[in-house]
Amino acid sequence: MSVGGWVMMTLFWALTLGLNLFCLYKLLTVRPSDVD
Amino acid sequence: MRIRDTWTGRVGIIMAVAGSAVGLGNFLRFPVQAVENGGGAFMIPYLVALLFLAIPLCWVEWAMGRAAGSAGHGSGPGIFNFFAPSRAARWFGALGILIPLLIYLYYIYIESWCLAFAFFALSGDLSKAVEADQVAGFLTSYQGVGSTDWFSNMSVAFIFFLITFAMNFFVVYLGVRRGIELVTKIATPILIALGIFIAYHVITLGAPDPAKPDWSSLRGFGFLWNPDLSALLNAKVWLAAAGQVFFTASVGLGLIITYASYLKKNDDIALSSLSAISINEFLEVIIGASIAIPAAYIFFGPSGAADIAASGGFNLGFVTMPIIFWKMPLSAFLAFFWFFLLFLAGVTSSISMLQPAIAFFEDELGWSRKKSVSVLFAFTFLASQPAIWFLAKGVLDTLDFWAGTFLVVIFAFGEALLFGWFFGAEDGFKEIQRSAAIKVPMIFKYIIKYVTPLYLGVILLVWLYQNGGSLIPSTSSPNFRYEVATLVGMALVFIILIALVEIADRRGAFSARAQKGGSR
Numbered sequence A: 001m002s003v004g005g006w007v008m009m010t011l012f013w014a015l016t017l018g019l020n021l022f023c024l025y026k027l028l029t030v031r032p033s034d035v036d
Numbered sequence B: 001m002r003i004r005d006t007w008t009g010r011v012g013i014i015m016a017v018a019g020s021a022v023g024l025g026n027f028l029r030f031p032v033q034a035v036e037n038g039g040g041a042f043m044i045p046y047l048v049a050l051l052f053l054a055i056p057l058c059w060v061e062w063a064m065g066r067a068a069g070s071a072g073h074g075s076g077p078g079i080f081n082f083f084a085p086s087r088a089a090r091w092f093g094a095l096g097i098l099i100p101l102l103i104y105l106y107y108i109y110i111e112s113w114c115l116a117f118a119f120f121a122l123s124g125d126l127s128k129a130v131e132a133d134q135v136a137g138f139l140t141s142y143q144g145v146g147s148t149d150w151f152s153n154m155s156v157a158f159i160f161f162l163i164t165f166a167m168n169f170f171v172v173y174l175g176v177r178r179g180i181e182l183v184t185k186i187a188t189p190i191l192i193a194l195g196i197f198i199a200y201h202v203i204t205l206g207a208p209d210p211a212k213p214d215w216s217s218l219r220g221f222g223f224l225w226n227p228d229l230s231a232l233l234n235a236k237v238w239l240a241a242a243g244q245v246f247f248t249a250s251v252g253l254g255l256i257i258t259y260a261s262y263l264k265k266n267d268d269i270a271l272s273s274l275s276a277i278s279i280n281e282f283l284e285v286i287i288g289a290s291i292a293i294p295a296a297y298i299f300f301g302p303s304g305a306a307d308i309a310a311s312g313g314f315n316l317g318f319v320t321m322p323i324i325f326w327k328m329p330l331s332a333f334l335a336f337f338w339f340f341l342l343f344l345a346g347v348t349s350s351i352s353m354l355q356p357a358i359a360f361f362e363d364e365l366g367w368s369r370k371k372s373v374s375v376l377f378a379f380t381f382l383a384s385q386p387a388i389w390f391l392a393k394g395v396l397d398t399l400d401f402w403a404g405t406f407l408v409v410i411f412a413f414g415e416a417l418l419f420g421w422f423f424g425a426e427d428g429f430k431e432i433q434r435s436a437a438i439k440v441p442m443i444f445k446y447i448i449k450y451v452t453p454l455y456l457g458v459i460l461l462v463w464l465y466q467n468g469g470s471l472i473p474s475t476s477s478p479n480f481r482y483e484v485a486t487l488v489g490m491a492l493v494f495i496i497l498i499a500l501v502e503i504a505d506r507r508g509a510f511s512a513r514a515q516k517g518g519s520r
Helices: A003-029 B010-021 B024-036 B039-069 B076-083 B087-093 B095-123 B132-142 B155-173 B175-203 B217-225 B229-233 B235-248 B255-260 B270-286 B292-310 B313-326 B331-364 B369-383 B385-389 B395-433 B443-471 B480-506 B513-517
Strands: none
Touching: A003 B010, A003 B039, A003 B217, A003 B270, B010 B175, B010 B255, B010 B270, B010 B331, B024 B039, B024 B217, B024 B235, B024 B270, B024 B292, B024 B313, B024 B331, B039 B076, B039 B217, B039 B229, B039 B235, B039 B255, B039 B270, B039 B395, B039 B443, B076 B087, B076 B095, B076 B331, B076 B395, B087 B095, B087 B395, B087 B480, B095 B132, B095 B155, B095 B255, B095 B313, B095 B331, B095 B369, B095 B385, B095 B395, B095 B480, B132 B313, B155 B175, B155 B331, B155 B369, B155 B385, B175 B217, B175 B270, B175 B292, B175 B331, B217 B292, B229 B235, B235 B395, B235 B443, B255 B331, B292 B313, B313 B331, B331 B369, B331 B480, B369 B385, B385 B395, B385 B480, B395 B443, B395 B480
């Protein structure tokens, strides 16, 4: 795999995992009472 | 007064919407699109389309569904009428029932193939087809297009269709909470686990043939991810990325608005919507990209993988993947897991296609669930027969071209205009932010008003420029009569839907919102 390939794969895997972790963190920490 | 069903919690609807979005396209269409459109470079227009098209449109659909649902409306006509009370809005909104219904008519048949192939992988019948032409023969004879030692007629295919069809209706009959939510809460995590399991097997294959050390998993990933930056100058690549993002997010189908209508008035939508998208992206960008194409490269090399990609995702999934699995350890189980994965992805999508019609029957016509499901069962069973028996005559392709491609973009365009302009971006943005568990950046107010409709408008115009001629069947086509008959059938279904919308209107369904709101 070329350097460009590594960069793109790492970047988009990180973005996707980051988005998932962000959502999971918020789902676990933000209670319904926090938003009302 | 009938009380509308609701989700038990946000995990339920997130799993249901994610399950609806995750389909065969995540595992078959996405990797092929990436390879054909610049590899890693494809992901740049993909990300742009995700930010400006999919994420805002999902928020729009969730917000529309929640707002209209709290007034007792869970399908296109009622939801569109809620935001812009008029006959035109109700008729246009009927597309939100028509589109998923038409897609269901052929999707359910393809879904049953996945179940059958999973069964034949375990029974050992599929493993007797070791070459590509043998697997292709297995598939076509199963479909009744040809005859082989495996299948001489369509009886087996029809039995699997009946099983799949009955399963789907059993789930929707149980309702949103006890049926759809329960099934998707179980099926979606299994789907994720199966995807991770198969992807792990492909990633750890290394270079299984010592004579061909270059045919390795690492180079297989390079085949998909190495960027061809010159592709970014090609408008076709940007359009392909926008199309992939649009279809993978399941927007414009009328599904999310219906699912969101079963939210409670003050349930969060900003985080729930983003969470469903993020699960879909995980199963596309990470898992979807790590199975079929890298595996094809490992066993067929660069030119073989390029040929396989060029033959399309469908061929990749049903013909190439079994041959690849036969070359791997635990082949029967891997093939079973693969087709069961596709089957689960299909089930969680197809049950969502039935719900808009059921919501319409229950909410606007006041029918019981039993009556709604029975009528829909009878209709979809009869109407799906042409796609099964005239598969080789292009009925399935005509349905897919119109409902699965053209009408979804039209419907999404209408949604974007309705929400951003008729309802107003200011009020719309407030609706998205209401009870939100995350803060949605202010810039999305302008994206929803200007960028998303413009983006969709451009996609629609370019699509019409490139494919508009195909909307009218060509007299020179050998399947001309079948294509025309399919179009007439689709028009008839739409006319029946419009008539039902008018009947609902006469019984005051669209003017009794305030009274219905009390039931929540």
